Amino acid sequence: MEITVNGQTIKLDEPLTIAQLLQRFGIEPLRVAVEKNRDIVPRKTYAEAAVAPGDAIEIVTFVGGG
Amino acid sequence: MNNLTSLSLKIGPYSLASRLIVGTGKYASLELMQQCHDASGSNCVTVAVRRERLVDKNSGRNILDFIDPKRYILLPNTAGCFSADEVVRVARLGREMLTGSGYRGADWVKLECLGDTKTLLPEPIGTLEALKVLVKDGFQVLVYCSDDVMLCKRLKEAGAAAIMPAGSPIGSGQGVLNPNAIRIILEELKQSDPGYPVIVDAGVGTASDAALAMELGIDGVLLNTAIAGARDPVAMAHAMRHATEAGRLACVAGRIPRKLYATASSPWEGRVTA
Numbered sequence: 001m002e003i004t005v006n007g008q009t010i011k012l013d014e015p016l017t018i019a020q021l022l023q024r025f026g027i028e029p030l031r032v033a034v035e036k037n038r039d040i041v042p043r044k045t046y047a048e049a050a051v052a053p054g055d056a057i058e059i060v061t062f063v064g065g066g
Numbered sequence: 067m068n069n070l071t072s073l074s075l076k077i078g079p080y081s082l083a084s085r086l087i088v089g090t091g092k093y094a095s096l097e098l099m100q101q102c103h104d105a106s107g108s109n110c111v112t113v114a115v116r117r118e119r120l121v122d123k124n125s126g127r128n129i130l131d132f133i134d135p136k137r138y139i140l141l142p143n144t145a146g147c148f149s150a151d152e153v154v155r156v157a158r159l160g161r162e163m164l165t166g167s168g169y170r171g172a173d174w175v176k177l178e179c180l181g182d183t184k185t186l187l188p189e190p191i192g193t194l195e196a197l198k199v200l201v202k203d204g205f206q207v208l209v210y211c212s213d214d215v216m217l218c219k220r221l222k223e224a225g226a227a228a229i230m231p232a233g234s235p236i237g238s239g240q241g242v243l244n245p246n247a248i249r250i251i252l253e254e255l256k257q258s259d260p261g262y263p264v265i266v267d268a269g270v271g272t273a274s275d276a277a278l279a280m281e282l283g284i285d286g287v288l289l290n291t292a293i294a295g296a297r298d299p300v301a302m303a304h305a306m307r308h309a310t311e312a313g314r315l316a317c318v319a320g321r322i323p324r325k326l327y328a329t330a331s332s333p334w335e336g337r338v339t340a
Contacts, residue, residue: 006117025120031128032118033162038155040162058117060159062129064099065114065145066089066236066268066290 001053012051019046021057032061075286077263078174078206078227080139084108085280086310087141087265089290093299096132102293103138105303107311112141112176112288115160130169140164140171141208144178144196148189153179153196157205174206174227176267176288186236190217194224201225210267213247215254222255222262229255230267230288233279237291239271242279252283273302273309280313281321 001012005021018041022029034041035058041049051057075082087110093099103111111133133140142160147153157175164172179196181189188211200207206227211217213231221229231251234240242248248266255262266279267288276287287310296302 006120008120025118027118028128030167031130031163033115033159035155035159040158042162043166058159059120060115060163061118062113062140062142062160062163063116064089064091064093064129065143066091066112066288 003051003054004056006057006059016051017047018049018051018057021051022046022059025059027059032059034059075263076261077208077265077285080110080170080174082109082139082286084110084307084310085286085314086276086306087112087286087288088293088303088306089288090114090129090133091290092294096127096129098299099129099294100132102299102303103133105300105307106293107307109137110139110141112143112290113160114143114145115156115163130167133169135169140169141174141176142171143176143210146180147178147196148180148182148192150179150192150195150199153177153192154199154203157196157200158203161205173204174208175200176208176210176230177226178210188212188232190214194220197221197224197226208265213244213251215247215250218251218264219254228263228265228285230265232268233266233275234269236268237295238269239275239292239295240269241271241275242266242269242282245278245282248279248282248284256283270306273305276306276309277313277316280310281317283317286310 003010018034037056075085084107086106086108088106088108089112144153144156147156161172179189179192181187197207208228208230209221209226210230218229233242263285265286265288266284270276270289270292279287293299293303
């Protein structure tokens with residue numbers, strides 16, 4: 001299936017949870033926030049939140065700014 | 067004690083020992099940023115929200131690893147947003163990131179809704195719209211805005227926790243271009259509410275700009291480029307700390323009136339004359 005992560009098309013061989021998706025990209029869950037189709041996915045639900053075909057996922061972090 | 071006489075600053079849920087809020091952008095390295103934060107004496111740093119890189123992630127270095135959660139409160143901003151919808155979306159992402167993270171700052175946000183990329187000046191209509199949504203959503207909102215007194219009054223009425231007029235355009239280093247506008251804003255916003263926080267955000271170029279802004283009676287200064295872009299950023303961070311404190315103290319102490327002619331400091335009586 002195909003999903004979009006931060007604007008990029010990503011092909012997945014099997015269904016994943018948000019927790020597994022973060023792990024796949026080597027992302028530390030405590031350092032990001034995740035949106036699925038414009039809705040925030042609360043951090044405590046990452047292990048259960050499933051990714052479905054066509055989902056648009058945003059993974060954001062803090063960067064330097066003023 | 068209220069914000070008028072106190073040396074610490076109360077905004078929304080937080081009390082800041084330092085009246086200087088500093089940014090985290092444009093530093094040559096995260097180590098340099100950390101040294102500058104230390105030298106600035108600030109207790110509060112702003113951060114921006116951006117997409118995480120999916121590859122080549124700075125070998126695992128995250129900016130938060132260089133910010134001590136016991137020492138600093140984070141102030142997430144909505145920099146780079148050009149509509150109320152974008153502002154609300156980014157503010158919520160910032161809050162989610164801080165919730166349960168061990169860092170303080172989930173309950174407030176620096177609202178920045180910009181008009182265009184050339185001036186980076188605040189877009190007043192979108193700013194007010196976004197503020198209303200965020201207030202309803204439970205945020206304490208520090209609002210970056212232009213130095214228009216009527217707009218500032220509307221923003222305060224709409225529930226802004228603090229008003230942050232720009233001294234001059236972001237990163238321009240022009241200082242406070244219109245001190246009289248700031249004076250009028252202070253008078254209008256504080257007349258029946260002396261502790262209401264007004265912060266100059268953007269435009270500070272050097273220490274005297276920060277001191278002058280504080281002497282006007284504002285409650286704090288928020289700056290980034292003035293330190294990060296200085297030839298010696300750590301030295302400038304020291305300078306900004308002292309300038310903010312000096313300006314605050316001078317404001318509380320009360321300056322002498324300006325006079326056209328001289329007034330002698332030594333007594334006339336007893337002069338040795340012929």
